[in-house]
Amino acid sequence: MTNTLHRYGNAKSFEDDYIIFAIPCKGKNDQGAVEKLKTFLEICSRHDPVSAGNSEMGSYRPSMKLGPSVHWARDTRPDHRSVIEAVHSMRTVAAVFDSRDKAESCLRDVIAADLGLSVNVAASVEGAREVAAACGIKRHSVEYSLGFNDPHDRLPSGGVLQLSTMCGHGMVSSALAAKMLDLVREGRRSPHEAAVTLARFCPCGAFNPVRAKRLLEEGRP
Amino acid sequence: MRIDPRKCVACANCIPVCPVGAIAIDPSINRAMIDYDECVECSTCYRGMSQEHLNPSLIRAVRHVAKLFRFRFEPEPDVCPTAAFVLDELEWPRIVRRVFSDPVVEHTSTGIHGRGTEEVKTNDVAKRIGRGEVGYVIEMGRPGVGVRFNEIQTMTSALAEIGVVFEAKNPITHLMTEVAKGKLREDLLNEKILSAIVETRTTVDEVQAVLDTVDDVARRIDTVVSVGVSTRCDEDGEDMELAPLLTELGYGLERAKTNVGLGRATNIPSGEDSSDEYAAPVR
Numbered sequence: 283m284t285n286t287l288h289r290y291g292n293a294k295s296f297e298d299d300y301i302i303f304a305i306p307c308k309g310k311n312d313q314g315a316v317e318k319l320k321t322f323l324e325i326c327s328r329h330d331p332v333s334a335g336n337s338e339m340g341s342y343r344p345s346m347k348l349g350p351s352v353h354w355a356r357d358t359r360p361d362h363r364s365v366i367e368a369v370h371s372m373r374t375v376a377a378v379f380d381s382r383d384k385a386e387s388c389l390r391d392v393i394a395a396d397l398g399l400s401v402n403v404a405a406s407v408e409g410a411r412e413v414a415a416a417c418g419i420k421r422h423s424v425e426y427s428l429g430f431n432d433p434h435d436r437l438p439s440g441g442v443l444q445l446s447t448m449c450g451h452g453m454v455s456s457a458l459a460a461k462m463l464d465l466v467r468e469g470r471r472s473p474h475e476a477a478v479t480l481a482r483f484c485p486c487g488a489f490n491p492v493r494a495k496r497l498l499e500e501g502r503p
Numbered sequence: 504m505r506i507d508p509r510k511c512v513a514c515a516n517c518i519p520v521c522p523v524g525a526i527a528i529d530p531s532i533n534r535a536m537i538d539y540d541e542c543v544e545c546s547t548c549y550r551g552m553s554q555e556h557l558n559p560s561l562i563r564a565v566r567h568v569a570k571l572f573r574f575r576f577e578p579e580p581d582v583c584p585t586a587a588f589v590l591d592e593l594e595w596p597r598i599v600r601r602v603f604s605d606p607v608v609e610h611t612s613t614g615i616h617g618r619g620t621e622e623v624k625t626n627d628v629a630k631r632i633g634r635g636e637v638g639y640v641i642e643m644g645r646p647g648v649g650v651r652f653n654e655i656q657t658m659t660s661a662l663a664e665i666g667v668v669f670e671a672k673n674p675i676t677h678l679m680t681e682v683a684k685g686k687l688r689e690d691l692l693n694e695k696i697l698s699a700i701v702e703t704r705t706t707v708d709e710v711q712a713v714l715d716t717v718d719d720v721a722r723r724i725d726t727v728v729s730v731g732v733s734t735r736c737d738e739d740g741e742d743m744e745l746a747p748l749l750t751e752l753g754y755g756l757e758r759a760k761t762n763v764g765l766g767r768a769t770n771i772p773s774g775e776d777s778s779d780e781y782a783a784p785v786r
Binding site: 347 | 520550697
């Protein structure tokens with residue numbers, strides 16, 4: 283899973299985008315991992331994440347039993363608690379933060395908890411380095427994104443890609459991201475409503491609705 | 504995946520939801536239809552759209568009246584009003600579409616969700632990539648274009664020709680019939696998936712050869728390729744080799760995934776040694 287690596291944008295565009303995730307290594311530290319993963323998410327939830335996920339569900343989710351009033355009044359609040367409670371097997375769990383300060387304070391608590399799971403920070407190259415340094419730890423490994431190699435021009439515009447690639451598994455389609463940009467430009471949806479609509483399609487919870495809201499606001503004339 | 508024509512009201516909400524653009528309204532029957540060959544079975548339409556379970560006949564009548572008066576009702580954009588999507592039971596080989604495209608489905612070959620590999624995320628425990636080595640995560644099809652296995656095979660064959668080795672604990676490697684040649688199962692070659700990751704590793708001095716090969720193949724296949732390149736940091740937590748080399752080769756390094764080194768082996772040993780996770784030793 284490179285779900286959080288290849289986000290479209292430059293380093294500055296990731297200033298409100300820090301993802302911290304924990305993952306057990308199969309055969310090495312997966313015994314008893316479920317409780318540790320839950321503990322990790324509990325710690326993250328104390329630092330005001332903008333989203334969280336457990337590889338099957340995120341803090342923003344579709345509803346399978348909406349009433350007709352949904353078209354005029356819809357709940358757009360995140361639900362982290364259900365994400366934590368639904369961890370029942372080995373998987374990757376993640377939390378998304380909209381500031382370096384939150385990411386740092388969360389990572390400090392994760393270090394103190396000494397869970398023994400692998401923990402990664404996905405952010406700008408410097409952003410991740412600074413978070414690690416501020417917490418007094420030396421990076422073990424680093425994986426750089428070399429961006430998208432698209433010689434046949436199959437990809438949409440950068441403004442659309444910045445939104446759609448926040449779900450690295452591709453569950454947020456470019457067409458839907460473009461539609462949300464249009465709805466916001468035309469004043470038919472607020473940036474927050476459009477951002478949450480997109481977030482509901484990301485089952486890993488790695489989609490950052492705060493960054494999306496900012497990008498949608500910037501897309502307005 | 505299919506859409507139940509008895510339930511569909513042709514509201515078209517699902518059309519932009521599909522990551523590969525496989526849904527369209529068939530004007531001859533006024534229902535949404537899925538292009539079976541293009542659908543990658545990612546379940547985004549089925550799982551991602553909220554549902555209302557309204558009566559289809561009632562909704563069609565309301566839409567018909569509104570259309571007569573040229574009224575436009577603007578529904579929530581992510582809602583299927585009649586829960587018209589049906590998740591099919593899939594047979595081999597089509598089932599690989601779902602396994603590779605739906606991130607909540609676990610890859611049985613590796614026991615991992617998503618694209619089915621741990622990459623460098625567990626390097627502090629798995630020790631896949633050592634100092635002086637470089638790991639490559641070559642993903643094809645993302646974002647939103649998709650890829651067929653014959654295109655993946657074009658990439659794996661080209662990489663095999665320059666002598667790289669493929670990560671053993673990777674779903675694509677598991678589908679190879681000749682790992683040394685990068686050959687995949689014949690019966691899968693026309694199957695389309697949302698994306699897949701090919702993983703390999705080399706020494707630092709082979710980075711340019713690998714990236715040049717990837718560039719060359721990317722021009723020959725009709726999809727998008729995104730590459731992640733990883734390494735083990737030095738004792739000070741710095742990368743003084745790979746990042747300067749990539750910069751010299753012209754890559755702008757904006758984003759990274761950083762393993763902060765908190766993991767450790769805690770399982771009770773079973774005596775099984777899996778220290779080398781690659782299909783063959785690195786050259």
